[in-house]
Amino acid sequence: MKSKRVCFLVDHSLDPRLRKRVSSFILRGYSVVVYSDTQKGEWLATSDWAKNAELREYKGLGTDLDFSILYVSGAKVFIDKFWVLRRFKKNSYIISEIPDLPLRYSNNMLNVAVGWIFSLFVRSVSDSIVLTSQGFIEFFRTFNNVSFIENIPNRELVESFKLAFNKGVSESKCKIKLGYVGAIRYLEQLHMVLEYLYSLGDSSNIELHIYGGPINKFEGLVNKYPHFKNMINNNVFVHGPYDYENEIVQIYSSIDVVLANYDASQLNVRLALPNKLYESLLSQKPIIVSKKTFLSEKVKELNIGWCVESSQQKQTTFNEQMDAIVKELKSSEFTYPQKSYFDELELQESQFFSKLESSVSFFNKNV
Numbered sequence: 212m213k214s215k216r217v218c219f220l221v222d223h224s225l226d227p228r229l230r231k232r233v234s235s236f237i238l239r240g241y242s243v244v245v246y247s248d249t250q251k252g253e254w255l256a257t258s259d260w261a262k263n264a265e266l267r268e269y270k271g272l273g274t275d276l277d278f279s280i281l282y283v284s285g286a287k288v289f290i291d292k293f294w295v296l297r298r299f300k301k302n303s304y305i306i307s308e309i310p311d312l313p314l315r316y317s318n319n320m321l322n323v324a325v326g327w328i329f330s331l332f333v334r335s336v337s338d339s340i341v342l343t344s345q346g347f348i349e350f351f352r353t354f355n356n357v358s359f360i361e362n363i364p365n366r367e368l369v370e371s372f373k374l375a376f377n378k379g380v381s382e383s384k385c386k387i388k389l390g391y392v393g394a395i396r397y398l399e400q401l402h403m404v405l406e407y408l409y410s411l412g413d414s415s416n417i418e419l420h421i422y423g424g425p426i427n428k429f430e431g432l433v434n435k436y437p438h439f440k441n442m443i444n445n446n447v448f449v450h451g452p453y454d455y456e457n458e459i460v461q462i463y464s465s466i467d468v469v470l471a472n473y474d475a476s477q478l479n480v481r482l483a484l485p486n487k488l489y490e491s492l493l494s495q496k497p498i499i500v501s502k503k504t505f506l507s508e509k510v511k512e513l514n515i516g517w518c519v520e521s522s523q524q525k526q527t528t529f530n531e532q533m534d535a536i537v538k539e540l541k542s543s544e545f546t547y548p549q550k551s552y553f554d555e556l557e558l559q560e561s562q563f564f565s566k567l568e569s570s571v572s573f574f575n576k577n578v
Contacts, residue, residue: 218278219245220292222269222285227455228310229284231365235560237263246272281305286313289332296336307333308341314478322478326350346482346505358563362486363556371460372493385416387540390466392422397473398432400521404470405439407533408446415446417537422462424452463494475501475521491515495547499536515547
């Protein structure tokens, strides 16, 4: 059997989810090498997470194949590194994690076709597949080694959240702070929020706080619609990139409501479970999500927020929904439920490692 040597192959700077995966392997005695494209998602980068991992450039992979495990994440990897992965598969155990599907087209038939082609690429090179949402399973039902690891923060952050947030009941507020936290990606839905705030006028007691990047995307939106410019630093505040592990608890301490109203016309959005769900649960801050998504089903099941329209064609309805949400928040009618949801989720990763390390194929692959 090979030594416990793991190679992470990622097509972007490592986000908190993958930093957690790297740390989990290291804690279990694996040596870890990370190949990542640090030019993509540069705002995600942080310097102090990788003290025990060796970092290399994504383009450099191909000569050093002496790894017992290859951990792959990122749709681009399965396309431009496909033949490298096929070479790895001869002697290494390949784990493919799917946090998103490349299904962002408006044509649903095209999404389904791309989804099946993508899943074929993934299945053909994988010994094991990790899904972060049960919504993705329809593309991988025929694969016999699938694990679910939902995108919860690491254990230290979970405990930090629990220490910081223990009241569970929203108080009546004179000013309500909406928090958009993470990658600035869904500009149409951000536009809808800005239009809603603009409709309230200067006397509005609702603020929008944006944490994350890339900032130039938001700046482009504001420049395209000049009537938004006067809102900046009045009731819209752009805080920029942040250090997830060191600042996320403080960020959630500063907001009242989590905004995760993403573009539900995209099949990936309809199936995914973003980390905002878990941050909402940990901070006991209610969450606003888009209707007709797997995420909205979870939010309704757990009774932790509201579901709204995500199409600009329904801006009027969206405004009315937001008015109702604000009214509920102001009147203290919303009470965050006291439910334990994390015990079973925290078991997912340990169950995955138990399955990995008892895998006959992992131990018997030849060098």
